[in-house]
Amino acid sequence: ARLVLLLSGTGSNLAAMIEACDNPAYGARIVAVGADRPGAKGLEIAAAAGIPTFVEVVKNHPTREDWDAALTGHVAGYEPDLVISVGFLKLVGRSFLERFGDRYINTHNALLPAFPGIHGPRDALEYGVRLAGATLFFVDSGVDTGPIIAQVAVPVELDDTEDTLTERIKVAERAQLVEYVGRLVREGWTISGRKVYIP
Numbered sequence: 001a002r003l004v005l006l007l008s009g010t011g012s013n014l015a016a017m018i019e020a021c022d023n024p025a026y027g028a029r030i031v032a033v034g035a036d037r038p039g040a041k042g043l044e045i046a047a048a049a050g051i052p053t054f055v056e057v058v059k060n061h062p063t064r065e066d067w068d069a070a071l072t073g074h075v076a077g078y079e080p081d082l083v084i085s086v087g088f089l090k091l092v093g094r095s096f097l098e099r100f101g102d103r104y105i106n107t108h109n110a111l112l113p114a115f116p117g118i119h120g121p122r123d124a125l126e127y128g129v130r131l132a133g134a135t136l137f138f139v140d141s142g143v144d145t146g147p148i149i150a151q152v153a154v155p156v157e158l159d160d161t162e163d164t165l166t167e168r169i170k171v172a173e174r175a176q177l178v179e180y181v182g183r184l185v186r187e188g189w190t191i192s193g194r195k196v197y198i199p
């Protein structure tokens with residue numbers, strides 16, 4: 001299966017996916033990595049692995065819709081079976097979702113529907129929950145609202161800082177991502193309402 005990964009940040013999830021895809025039995029290949037900012041560290045990880053990269057910066061387009069169309073065009077050119085947001089901090093728009101809405105997934109560092117948005121671990125810590133975690137889901141037009149594929153929980157320790165909790169979540173999040181992307185590409189999936197079935 002052909003994967004396109006989108007990111008804005010450091011790319012530790014990308015690194016885990018590159019390692020997984022090295023095993024032919026995994027059943028997937030990363031055909032491109034895209035970012036919304038040229039400085040995203042994940043682009044260097046992709047380039048070092050010989051994976052083609054592209055960047056679409058929102059402010060280089062006259063409107064958000066133009067940016068969305070350009071992003072859609074880039075991704076479509078790689079003919080992906082699955083598009084994966086690994087810390088891609090931009091909400092995609094209508095043209096992207098029309099094209100890829102049935103195969104665009106995101107990993108979020110909180111147990112949705114609690115703590116959507118970009119500060120999942122910080123918000124969980126401030127609330128005082130004793131379980132945090134990560135959620136893998138199909139992206140819809142909302143913010144972290146789409147049908148859930150899988151969730152993994154980790155404990156919140158009383159002496160956690162944002163950094164220690166974030167790191168504990170990321171370890172579990174990467175393992176979940178690798179496991180479930182593999183299952184999706186090898187076994188297929190159907191989405192029915194809010195339920196995702198992997199046969």
Ligand code: GRF
Nearest residue numbers: 009010011012013087108109
């Ligand atoms: C992930 O924890 C994801 O949930 C969040 O951003 C992080 C990306 O980390 N939205 P990395 O860039 O893959 O290291």
